[in-house]
Amino acid sequence: xxxxxxxxxxxxxxxxxxEKRICIIGAGPGGLAALKVISESAFFKSGKWSVIAYETxxxxxxxxxxxxxxxxxYDAPMTPLYDSLTTNLPHPIMAYTSYSFPPETPLFPxxxxxxxxxxxxxxxFNLMSLIKFDTxxxxxxxxxxxxxxxxxxxxxxxxxxxxxxxxxxHLPRIPEVPGLADWMENGRxxxxxxxxxxxxxxxxxxxxxxxxxxxDIAAEMCTVSSVVVHSVAAPDTMTNGAGNLIQRGRLIELxxxxxxxxxxxxxEDNIDHCILATGYQMxxxxxxxxxxxxxxxxxxxxxxxxxxxxxxxxxVFPLAKHLFPLQAQYPISSxxxxxxxxxxxxxxxxxxxxxxxxxxxxxxSSLDPVTxxxxxxxxxxxxxxxxxxxxxxxxxxxxxxxREDQWNYRDALYQFAQGMRSGTPLIKVTDWExxxxxxxxxxxxxxxDLEKSGDSSEWLRDVGKNGVQDWVRLMYRVAEYARxxxxxxxxx
Numbered sequence: 454x455x456x457x458x459x460x461x462x463x464x465x466x467x468x469x470x471x472e473k474r475i476c477i478i479g480a481g482p483g484g485l486a487a488l489k490v491i492s493e494s495a496f497f498k499s500g501k502w503s504v505i506a507y508e509t510x511x512x513x514x515x516x517x518x519x520x521x522x523x524x525x526x527y528d529a530p531m532t533p534l535y536d537s538l539t540t541n542l543p544h545p546i547m548a549y550t551s552y553s554f555p556p557e558t559p560l561f562p563x564x565x566x567x568x569x570x571x572x573x574x575x576x577x578f579n580l581m582s583l584i585k586f587d588t589x590x591x592x593x594x595x596x597x598x599x600x601x602x603x604x605x606x607x608x609x610x611x612x613x614x615x616x617x618x619x620x621x622x623h624l625p626r627i628p629e630v631p632g633l634a635d636w637m638e639n640g641r642x643x644x645x646x647x648x649x650x651x652x653x654x655x656x657x658x659x660x661x662x663x664x665x666x667x668x669d670i671a672a673e674m675c676t677v678s679s680v681v682v683h684s685v686a687a688p689d690t691m692t693n694g695a696g697n698l699i700q701r702g703r704l705i706e707l708x709x710x711x712x713x714x715x716x717x718x719x720x721e722d723n724i725d726h727c728i729l730a731t732g733y734q735m736x737x738x739x740x741x742x743x744x745x746x747x748x749x750x751x752x753x754x755x756x757x758x759x760x761x762x763x764x765x766x767x768x769v770f771p772l773a774k775h776l777f778p779l780q781a782q783y784p785i786s787s788x789x790x791x792x793x794x795x796x797x798x799x800x801x802x803x804x805x806x807x808x809x810x811x812x813x814x815x816x817x818s819s820l821d822p823v824t825x826x827x828x829x830x831x832x833x834x835x836x837x838x839x840x841x842x843x844x845x846x847x848x849x850x851x852x853x854x855x856r857e858d859q860w861n862y863r864d865a866l867y868q869f870a871q872g873m874r875s876g877t878p879l880i881k882v883t884d885w886e887x888x889x890x891x892x893x894x895x896x897x898x899x900x901x902d903l904e905k906s907g908d909s910s911e912w913l914r915d916v917g918k919n920g921v922q923d924w925v926r927l928m929y930r931v932a933e934y935a936r937x938x939x940x941x942x943x944x945x
Contacts, residue, residue: 473502473814476602476612478590478739480508481515482571483618483792483803486549489578490807496815506580506618507604509589513575516622517568522647527736529624533646533666537673538564541665541897542798545924546890549574550801550880553924556917559909560900560931594743595783614814615788617737618803624736626766627729628661632707642707642727645670651677655725659684659713661704662730670730671698682713682721734766735793745782750844754833757826765844768851769793773825774866775852776806777813786817794852797859798890805863808870808877819872860887885925892932899935 475491477484484506496502510531512518520531539561540547544554552574558566575581589605599611625644627633636642645666651673658678660671663685671683681698688700701721706714712722740746751763751770762778763770769790771779776789789810792803813820836850854862860882870877889896903909912931916923 470500471503472496473613474611475502475504475614475616475814476590476593476600476610477504477506477616477618478593479515479618479620480506480513480575480584480586481517481618481620482800483620483806484508484515484616485513485571485575485580486800486803487616487618487791487807487810488580488583489549489551489574490804490811492578492580492583494811494815496811502814504583506584507588507590507602508584508586509605511586512572513581513584514568514571515620517564517571519564519568522649527624527738530646531623533622533625533648533733534564535645535648535666535669536650537669538666540567542893543889543896543900543924543928544570545921545928546798546886546893547800549804551804552577553917553921556915556923557913558917559904559913560927561897590739592742593739594745595787600783600787613787616791616810617740617788618791619737621735621793622733624734625729626732626734628704628731630704630707632709633727635709636707636727641725642729645728645730646733648728653677654728656680657682657721657723657725659704659721659724659727660730661727662732663687664730664732667730670728674728678725682724684713684715735764735769736766737764737769750848753844755830757829765848767845767848770848770851771826771829773820773822773828774809774869775862776809777820777825779822779825779829784817785822786813786820789813794854794859794862797854798886802859802863805866805870805880809866812870812872812877816872819869856891885928889925889928889932892928895935895939896928896931899931899938902938903931903934 473496477487488504488506491497491502491504494502497504510518516532516534518532519534522530525531543560544558544562548554554562554570590602591605592603593615594601599613600615602610602612625646627637627644633642645662648670656679658674659682660667660674661684667683667685671681674681675697679697683698683700684702684704685700686703688702690700701715701719703716704713705716707727708714711724712720713724714720737746741748745762747761747763748766749763750765757771760781762780772790773779773785775794776791777785778788779785791806792799794802833847836847839850841847841850863882867877867880871879900909903912912927916927
């Protein structure tokens with residue numbers, strides 16, 4: 454077996470006492486969390502396990518590592534990161550449970566601060582020697598009793614386990630809207646993955662999508678265009694007429710003459726360019742070559758067929774604990790998919806997932822397929838009760854966690870991981886995390902006001918030097934500031 458230059462030999466060789474060899478695909482936030490937890494386990498420290506992460510890019514960070522808008526092999530940029538992006542969560546809530554951001558870090562840091570934080574995390578926990586950079590996993594397939602992994606450099610290696618942590622903000626999702634294909638072909642529409650800063654694209658611009666990036670891009674384009682029309686699911690008509698931003702409902706058609714039509718029957722004329730902030734597809738090309746995953750929407754259920762794993766591009770299904778594939782082609786415990794859940798605090802959630810992965814890899818019998826199947830059916834019933842009636846609607850909602858789901862899920866993962874004797878910490882989500890997560894919009898508004906007024910530096914002075922409670926006190930203080938400011942503005 455060939456030796457990878459940046460990885461110590463003892464991590465790669467077939468030592469007689471090395472019982473499990475683990476391959477992690479990706480060294481973004483999920484891959485780093487998996488590396489950290491595995492490398493701290495008794496199994497790794499005793500030499501019974503070895504682990505390596507393969508990363509396509511030259512550095513850790515995944516989506517947080519900037520890149521120019523140049524197409525890759527999948528005709529998409531390496532990252533959708535735009536120049537002005539800041540986090541939409543306060544960093545004390547966003548951070549890994551095991552590692553805080555540095556003292557005096559702005560509460561909603563810019564992307565380059567997050568990238569520096571991830572590099573610091575990797576260095577602090579000695580993860581860099583476990584990563585092979587500039588190396589893409591081009592194929593992974595189960596053959597008899599092992600995963601055979603083929604790399605972009607032509608190398609072939611065998612592993613007992615895979616951890617899929619390649620992220621899900623890479624391949625743009627282009628909605629099926631009448632007229633859109635012609636607009637894109639003629640350069641009149643583009644996906645937000647290609648957006649970096651507000652360049653002039655015409656006097657009247659349409660931005661589609663109400664998520665964080667859609668909101669940011671619509672606001673930024675207002676600085677260079679005469680009119681920006683923002684298409685969202687639930688428009689706030691009260692804001693129309695304020696400045697040069699107009700909110701409209703769902704886009705249903707783009708006409709060749711520049712007119713666009715919305716679901717309430719309203720229209721806008723003379724649109725020069727359309728920016729699609731319409732999300733991304735889940736994409737696992739390395740599993741498709743040997744049909745390790747079926748790239749289709751799964752059939753309606755029950756009954757739940759155990760034969761295949763599906764990627765609807767909205768969700769991977771069915772997964773035990775949202776991690777392990779309940780199918781019959783390869784052992785359920787041989788592979789884990791990390792970080793697929795959306796609308797959550799991802800970094801601490803992925804650390805919790807990593808502990809659950811270590812337990813299942815060390816003791817496959819800890820995963821009961823019958824119980825896990827019941828849990829899948831229970832979640833499906835919950836989603837159906839919210840109004841989802843078709844397989845596509847269920848797929849779209851599957852990984853969209855509601856207010857309590859992420860906290861219960863994290864607690865359950867740590868509780869599950871306690872079942873092994875490997876020193877897993879019993880971590881529970883704190884009350885302040887829950888309360889302040891619900892105030893994230895108010896916190897961001899208040900913090901932005903403090904930054905504009907120039908007061909944020911003073912508020913940050915020495916915060917974090919005495920631990921996380923410094924940050925908790927600051928966030929409650931900012932929340933109170935935001936409430937008072939809102940009340941004052943309402944009285945004016």
